[in-house]
Amino acid sequence: MSDNKEDKKQIRVWCDGCYDMVHFGHANSLRQAKALGDVLIVGVHTDEEISKHKGPPVFTQEERYKMVRAIKWVDQVVEGAPYVTTLETLDKYQCDFCVHGDDITVTADGIDTYHLVKEAGRYKEVMRTAGVSTTDLVGRMLLLTREHFKRGDKEYTVALEHSSNLGTDSTARSPYTGCSQFLPTTQKIIQFSSGLSPKPTDRVVYVAGAFDLFHVGHLDFLEAAHAQGDFLIVGLHTDLEVNRYKGSNYPIMNLHERVLSVLACKYVHEVVIGAPYSVTADLMEHFKVKVVCHGVTQIPLDADGSDPYQVPKQRGCFKALNSGNTMTTEDIVQRIIRHRLEFEERNSRKEKKELVVMKSIQKEHIKQNGNCDGIKGYAA
Secondary structure, three states: OHHHHHHHHOOEEEEEEOOOOOOHHHHHHHHHHHOOOOEEEEEEOOHHHHHHHOOOOOOOHHHHHHHHHOEOOOOEEEEOOOOOOOHHHHHHOOOOEEEEEOOOOEOOOOOEOOHHHHHOOOEEEEOOOOOOOHHHHHHHHHHOOOHHHOOHHHOOEOOOOOOOOOOOOOOOOOOOOOOOEOOOOHHHHHHHOOOOOOOOOOOEEEEEEOOOOOOHHHHHHHHHHHOOOOEEEEEEOOHHHHHHHHOOOOOOOOHHHHHHHHHOEOOOOEEEEOOOOOOOHHHHHHOOEEEEEEOOOOOOOOOOOOOOOHHHHHOOOEEEOOOOOOOOHHHHHHHHHHOHHHHHHHHHHHHHHHHHHHHHHHHHHHHHHOOOOOOOOOOO
């Protein structure tokens, strides 16, 4: 009886969305939503619904369901959630209110997808993570830009080439689809971090890589690595190191972005930022690593021609893991390139719809307040 009372006291929060190419911006929104209650329920739209209202998603619905389930703040995923959030949906899952970012989401007809819950007073807003969007990541792949991992005074700028058809930078006309820069802070890393340390009896597992455009291939590998022990540490290589062994404009996401994407995964306990490419004896002893894992993909040699896993192999603690998932970051990029025209059209349509809604908001605001002060992205 008391258990039922406790359940009723819990604040249940609803979020929904496409969650395409799930990135740290999505995760940060869900982290903020979870902080507003006790239980977080996340509805994910189907491929059909997204294609109808927004354009083709990059990840399939099954991939998106799996990715959202792996975000550490998510308690339950609802597959095939309606594109327009209704009171019936909130009531069905016993949610007190709905939470969304402060960007604009509209249907194919230009209707605010949250108008019903807003009118009922069951809607709360959190800040969108500046400097990242699925649209921006798609743009980086299509434009083959490298600005996102440059050093020095350019270290934090993102894709500042002309790309208005993709909406990836300051030349983009919409403040929601376009983004200019992501500024990492220690606070953001702390918010994403588990804050846990391994216990003396824990079996510590170490893996390393780029983990670029965090996807279901990474996810399945990390789940398999997590099962090898009690505490999973992920080493992330620097942008220049990744570019050395991958070439082209890799990594698509810079080191700071990749850190947050990996930290949001429920299987990961700790991240080494800018880990050495070769797994050294010093690293293993410092973190008390008992087993070092790598997937079945080919391992590029270090810059000096040596095997980066030579030390753990000599110690007999290297393990090759077959997660059963062969997806790579290159596969995602190829999906984008194959459907380039579709994605460019999608981004263009999305931006136009956002501008129409923005103008409507501006008119209403000016009508009520006599000025345009405080309107996001307003330009006279």
